[in-house]
Amino acid sequence: MAKASKTKSRSSLPTSPPPRIAIAIMAAGKGTRLKSKHPKVLHEIGGKPILAHVIATAERVVPSEDIFVIIGHEAERVREAVAGTGVNFVLQAEQRGTGHALMVARQALSGKGNSYDQVIVLSGDAPLITAATIRKLSDFHSAQKAAMTVLSADLDNPYGYGRVIRKGARAEVTAIVEERSATPQQKKIREINSGLYAFAAASLYEHIDRLSTANPHGEYYLTDMAGVFHRARQKVVAIKTSDAGEVLGSNTRAEMMVLDVRLRMAKCRELLEAGVTIFYPHTCVIDREVEVGADTVIEPFVQLLGHTKIGADCRIRSYSVIANSVIGERVTVKPGTIMEDSRVGAGAVLGPYSHLRPGSEVGEGAHVGNFVETKKIKLGKGSKANHLSYLGDAEIGEGVNIGAGTITCNYDGVNKHQTVIEDGVFIGSDATLVAPVKIGRGAYVAAASCITEDVPADALALGRARQSVKEGWARAKREGQKEKSR
Ligand code: UD1
Ligand code: CA
Numbered sequence: 001m002a003k004a005s006k007t008k009s010r011s012s013l014p015t016s017p018p019p020r021i022a023i024a025i026m027a028a029g030k031g032t033r034l035k036s037k038h039p040k041v042l043h044e045i046g047g048k049p050i051l052a053h054v055i056a057t058a059e060r061v062v063p064s065e066d067i068f069v070i071i072g073h074e075a076e077r078v079r080e081a082v083a084g085t086g087v088n089f090v091l092q093a094e095q096r097g098t099g100h101a102l103m104v105a106r107q108a109l110s111g112k113g114n115s116y117d118q119v120i121v122l123s124g125d126a127p128l129i130t131a132a133t134i135r136k137l138s139d140f141h142s143a144q145k146a147a148m149t150v151l152s153a154d155l156d157n158p159y160g161y162g163r164v165i166r167k168g169a170r171a172e173v174t175a176i177v178e179e180r181s182a183t184p185q186q187k188k189i190r191e192i193n194s195g196l197y198a199f200a201a202a203s204l205y206e207h208i209d210r211l212s213t214a215n216p217h218g219e220y221y222l223t224d225m226a227g228v229f230h231r232a233r234q235k236v237v238a239i240k241t242s243d244a245g246e247v248l249g250s251n252t253r254a255e256m257m258v259l260d261v262r263l264r265m266a267k268c269r270e271l272l273e274a275g276v277t278i279f280y281p282h283t284c285v286i287d288r289e290v291e292v293g294a295d296t297v298i299e300p301f302v303q304l305l306g307h308t309k310i311g312a313d314c315r316i317r318s319y320s321v322i323a324n325s326v327i328g329e330r331v332t333v334k335p336g337t338i339m340e341d342s343r344v345g346a347g348a349v350l351g352p353y354s355h356l357r358p359g360s361e362v363g364e365g366a367h368v369g370n371f372v373e374t375k376k377i378k379l380g381k382g383s384k385a386n387h388l389s390y391l392g393d394a395e396i397g398e399g400v401n402i403g404a405g406t407i408t409c410n411y412d413g414v415n416k417h418q419t420v421i422e423d424g425v426f427i428g429s430d431a432t433l434v435a436p437v438k439i440g441r442g443a444y445v446a447a448a449s450c451i452t453e454d455v456p457a458d459a460l461a462l463g464r465a466r467q468s469v470k471e472g473w474a475r476a477k478r479e480g481q482k483e484k485s486r
Contacts, residue, residue, distance in 0.1 A: 019117035019142055021066065022109050022201070023058045023134075026101045026222075027051050027124030028072025028092040033251045039074040041124040042081055045256055046263030047287035047305060051078065053127035055085050060131035061120075061138070068108050069124070070101045097219025098195070099211040102204065110205045118142070119204060121222070123195040125250045128259060133241055134196075140239045141198035147234035148204075148225055150176065151196040153244040160251070161192035162223050164238050173236040176223035180216045191240070193223055194247035203234055263288070271298075293329065311346065320351070328364070342374075345381070363398065380423065392416075393435065397423035403447065405430040422457070 031040025041051035051069070058067050064086040071078045072092040079089055092104040102109075102121065109119050120138055122129065133151070141149035150173060152164045163186050165175040176193045177186050210228045211220045229236045241247055250256040267288055268281035275294030278284055285303040292298070293312030303321040310316065311329035320337040327333070327344045334351030342356040345364035350356070354368045359376035362368055366379045369386035377391050380398035385391060387404035393416050394408050406427050408419045417435035421427070425439050428447030439445060440457030449463035 019138075020115065021062050021118045021120060021138060022114075022116040023062055023067045023120045023122060024090075024102065024105055024109060025051070025054055025058060025067065025069045025087075025122045025124050026098055027054075027078060028070050028075070028095050028101055029125075030073040030095065031125070031251070034253060039078055040250070041078060042074075043250070043256060045127060045250070045260040046267075047285075049081055050127045050250055050256075050259075051124045052082055052085075054122055054124055054129070055082055055087055057127075057129055057131055057134070058087075058122060059085065061134045066116075068105055070105055072101075097213070097217070098222035099208065099220030099224060102222055103208055103211075103220065106205055106208070110201050116201045119199045119201045121195075121197045121199065123249065126195060126247055127250070128246045128248060128262060129194075129196060130246055133243075133246055137196065137198050137239060140237070141200075144235065144237050146198075146237045147200050147207075147229045148173075148236045149198040150226065150236070150238040151194040151198075151241060151247065152191050152238040153194055153241045153247050154190050155192050155244055156190070158187075158190050158192045161249075162195075163187070163189040164191040164193055165189070165226075166191075166238070172230075173226050173238050174230045175227040178215065178221065178223060191238070192247075194241065195249065196247065197222070197225075199225075203229070207232060207234070299335075317351070325356075357392075391419075394419040394421065396421045397425070397441070399423055400425045400427070402427050403429035403431060407432045409434045 027041045029040060034040055034043065042049045055067065067087040068090050069087050070090045070092050072095045075091055088108060090105045090108050092101050108114060109116055118138060118141065120134060137149060137151050150164060160179050162176045162178045163182055164173055165177055165186065166172065167174045207228050211224050213220055215221060226236045245262060248255065248259060250259055264285060265281065267286050268278050268284065271292050272278060276292045276296050276298065278298045280300035283300045284298060287305050290304045290308045292310045295312055296310055296314040298316045299318040301318045302316050306324035308322050308325050310327045311331065313329050314327060314331045316333045317335045319335050320333050323340045325339050325342045328346035330347045331344055332349045336353045337351035339356040341358035342360040344350065344362045345366065347365040348362050349367045353370050355373040357373065357375035360374040361378045363379055363381040363383065365382045367384040367386055368374060370388065372385050372389045375392040377394040377396060379385065379396045380400060382398055383396055383400040385402035389402055389406045391408050393410040400421055409432055410416050410419065419433050419435045420438040422439060422441035424442045427445045428449065430448045431445050432450045434450065434452045437451055438454045440455055442458045443455045444460045445451055445455065446460065446462040449461060451461055451463050455461040
């Protein structure tokens with residue numbers, strides 16, 4: 001009995017509360033090596049800004065109110081690009097190095113009312129980091145009771161990265177040496193600093209003022225905190241990532257493309273896993289949020305962008321670019337079809353070379369063919385517009401045939417007007433429908449008609465000059481020319 005109560009009291013001993021964690025994301029740098037007028041962290045990989053990837057991952061670890069993005073170069077543009085996430089911003093007006101970035105964030109991270117135990121530092125230019133690795137870094141840091149924990153990785157080619165210097169049996173970290181300051185011996189070290197860290201918040205701000213700018217760049221290096229802590233007899237440790245690819249940075253366009261390919265291929269693998277066939281996946285550009293149903297086939301050189309959703313059993317043929325659109329099951333998209341903010345019903349056939357502009361709704365089993373441009377239209381079930389048309393601001397019913405070359409004249413130079421074509425209508429080739437105009441159910445419009453007035457149901461509308469024929473006219477002309485030349 002006594003034993004049992006002892007066990008019970010031990011298990012109910014107060015365990016140490018989970019640390020209060022803040023994530024700081026350094027994103028103030030210019031990105032000189034990109035030779036770009038745009039800030040580095042707004043360059044896109046995998047279809048969105050590099051910084052947006054880092055924030056999305058951070059948000060899977062802590063709530064956005066505990067995320068602090070340090071901005072500086074083109075601060076307003078950067079802020080605007082990611083403001084929707086609800087993170088905090090810290091302005092580093094002058095960018096004097098990664099150490100300086102954290103100095104500037106002192107108030108936010110350890111000021112009154114903001115008593116964080118742990119500060120995780122992420123780099124705004126290392127977007128492949130995963131939430132699982134951040135949690136591992138954080139847990140390891142807590143378990144080690146360290147002042148600083150470096151996330152490191154073994155790279156075959158460590159060139160350009162800071163190297164982790166370890167010493168002694170416990171293999172604690174004594175320093176991080178930047179490429180430019182490294183001795184030939186240190187350059188051989190393959191364990192690199194990822195630029196991601198966990199700090200004990202109090203220790204960081206107790207010692208951060210000891211950083212100096214005595215280095216080749218004349219900057220405050222956050223990496224020097226390793227040496228600072230070591231000299232102050234505070235514990236610095238490093239934990240290696242299992243996947244070195246996660247910590248790759250993007251200082252140059254070439255490095256960015258490596259990251260982009262990694263993200264794209266990961267997305268393709270995820271879709272292949274889910275039952276989608278993708279031929280030559282390395283030629284396809286498929287954004288992260290895209291969904292595709294099983295047994296759909298994606299041919300080479302296809303782009304599926306934004307929040308596109310494609311049903312099962314479709315075939316998306318080469319050179320099609322589909323953005324923010326929803327496509328039902330069994331749809332065939334023939335080569336070269338461009339589509340944006342549109343919806344396509346089951347069994348429809350599009351292309352080749354169709355252009356569906358925003359607000360196009362193509363019904364079940366409908367066809368939109370070669371060189372047909374649509375905008376803000378509803379094309380009913382089974383209706384067909386197979387060749388060379390412009391259909392804008394139109395409501396087209398079911399079972400309608402739109403002849404080749406049909407144009408809705410929707411714009412009078414000032415306003416846009418609506419064309420209504422009811423069920424079962426037949427529009428002959430080369431008709432021009434001057435909006436606003438309505439063609440009633442089951443009516444016919446003769447080829448080459450210019451329709452300016454409503455056509456009642458079941459009527460035939462002719463809107464063209466009557467053909468006249470002059471017998472023998474051509475022969476007389478030829479004979480007249482012969483006379484002259486004599
Ligand atoms: C940094 C590390 C290096 C590490 C590498 C990993 C330093 C001194 N070096 O080098 O050891 O191997 O990352 O990728 O930290 N930034 C600011 N304010 C500044 C300067 C930079 O916010 O004043 C931001 C940048 O926008 C960037 C991040 O900090 O997102 C890292 O800066 P960067 O110049 O890319 O450092 P690296 O040279 O890559
Ligand atoms: Ca970098």
